[in-house]
Amino acid sequence: EVVGPQAVATFVSSEMNGCAPLTVTYTDLSTGNPTAWNWTFPGGTPSTSTDQNPTIIYNTGGTYDVTLEVTNFAGTNSIMQPNYLTIQESPVADFTASIDLDGNVTFTNNSILGNTYEWNFGDGNTTEEVSPVYTYEVSGVYTVLLITTNECGSDTTSQEIDVQITGIDEIHFLEKFELYPNPNNGEFVLHLEGEPTDELELDLFNVLGQVVFSKKIDFHSGKTTQTFYLKKLPAASYILQIKSEGRLMYRKVVKH
Template sequence: VQFANLSTYAQDLLWDFGDGNSSTETDPEHIFAGPGSYLITLSVQNACGSSLFSDTLELLPPAVADFDLDFSGGCVPFDVQFSDLSTGMITSWEWSFPGGDPASSDQPNPTVTYNTPGLYDVSLTVSNAQNSDQLTLTGLIEALPFPTADFSFVLSGDTVFFTNLSSPPGLSYQWTFGDGSAPSAQTNPLHVYPDTGLYEVSLVVNNTYCGSVASATVEIVPTAVGTLSPAEAIGIRPNPTGGLLYLSGLPARPTAVRLWDLRKGNIRNWEINGPTGTVDLEGLPPGLYLLEVRLPNGAQWTKVVKN
């Protein structure tokens, strides 16, 4: 603390700082050990006499900003309760909540609503009678959109190809197929049913904070894998194959060809220009796959065995 002598006609001075320390300087500076109440006394004298002046100095602890909150994220809209944990005999609070409602507050323990997805900072400035302090936490609040579960599916005999239409992207997924099989976490799974019948399929989507579910009934009826007549069927040889498959009877225009793994879904895609072409299964493990050939009047699905 810097002291200033305002005495007049003083020749000799003695400062008593109330903590066992003293000084004879005119305008001394003194460091106190800690917060507290100190009786400061200044004694002055000259040849004509002496005088004494005393006053109490209140030293406050430094203001230190700190806070806590009940939630650091959620699906919009959601509320966050902030709690002031600052120390130092705080007398004022200045909160800043970018992206929040309200965007600022002078209350010690405000409640803020977040309505728009985003990553938001929070700042608190606190003050007492002698100093102030600020604490800013970057990216503290994570506000996510509420997920919406949705899907469609295409049947080919006992095989169902599911297309995930959920939003937004970046979710986790759990499919249950209604036949007692293990759930799937794939985005767009392919599932083979053991028997004909009605099956209730559910898709649960989750982000970090919340989730949504969609359900649909799938009916499996006896049908051939290829839906085209023999005259229209595309030739696919050899089957089984060690790698290359030769396709014939394709339309003249570009034809999309897709390969499906029974566990992983769509794994390879090709486009063939002209009535014949090849697709390569090199590098795939031996097993059963489905080859989809997209045609003007639908699609041909063929079970392919990789040796």
């Protein structure tokens, strides 16, 4: 009995790389006149097919194998092409912003799959840096825009940031105003020397101008050393205000 040659599996595809969602048509080029086909497409929809020339959709980025098994009257033969298809995805734009009391904003770019970036700081200025540090000159609420782009497209996100710049004229009534360590973990020492007075009023402000800590200190001797334990405060920049008979002095306190 003459059976004929065994089938030998081989194929080509309309695409070998592209952007999701990607539609790929596979064309069977097997020899030996196969009568049955069994395809496997990891990452594809559908993931299997018995069509001779199936069309598959890939919705998720990655590198995928393709397997074809063909059968004729002489038997079965298969071919597996590893890493045959590469699918890319569009980027996703995302960022966070950290603001200090001098108008400096540190932008952290958390975008996924981006190749290039375009920032608009909401005051007419732009940059293409990955994670810029930008200084605003005027307090206010700014809408910051980030556009991230790759070969498959672009994505845009925006956030409103509230910038409050502390620019206050001081009256230097203290001869010594020492605060250490700074930055600190919420525990720091304050050493003050100056003209004796009944008491000093201490207020610690956050970036929103809210008082997060207050204390009154006896200053009859004109000298004091105080240790503060503020570890429960969030990591941020603060302004320590010292007031005496309407006179004000300030120091920035950075908690990490």
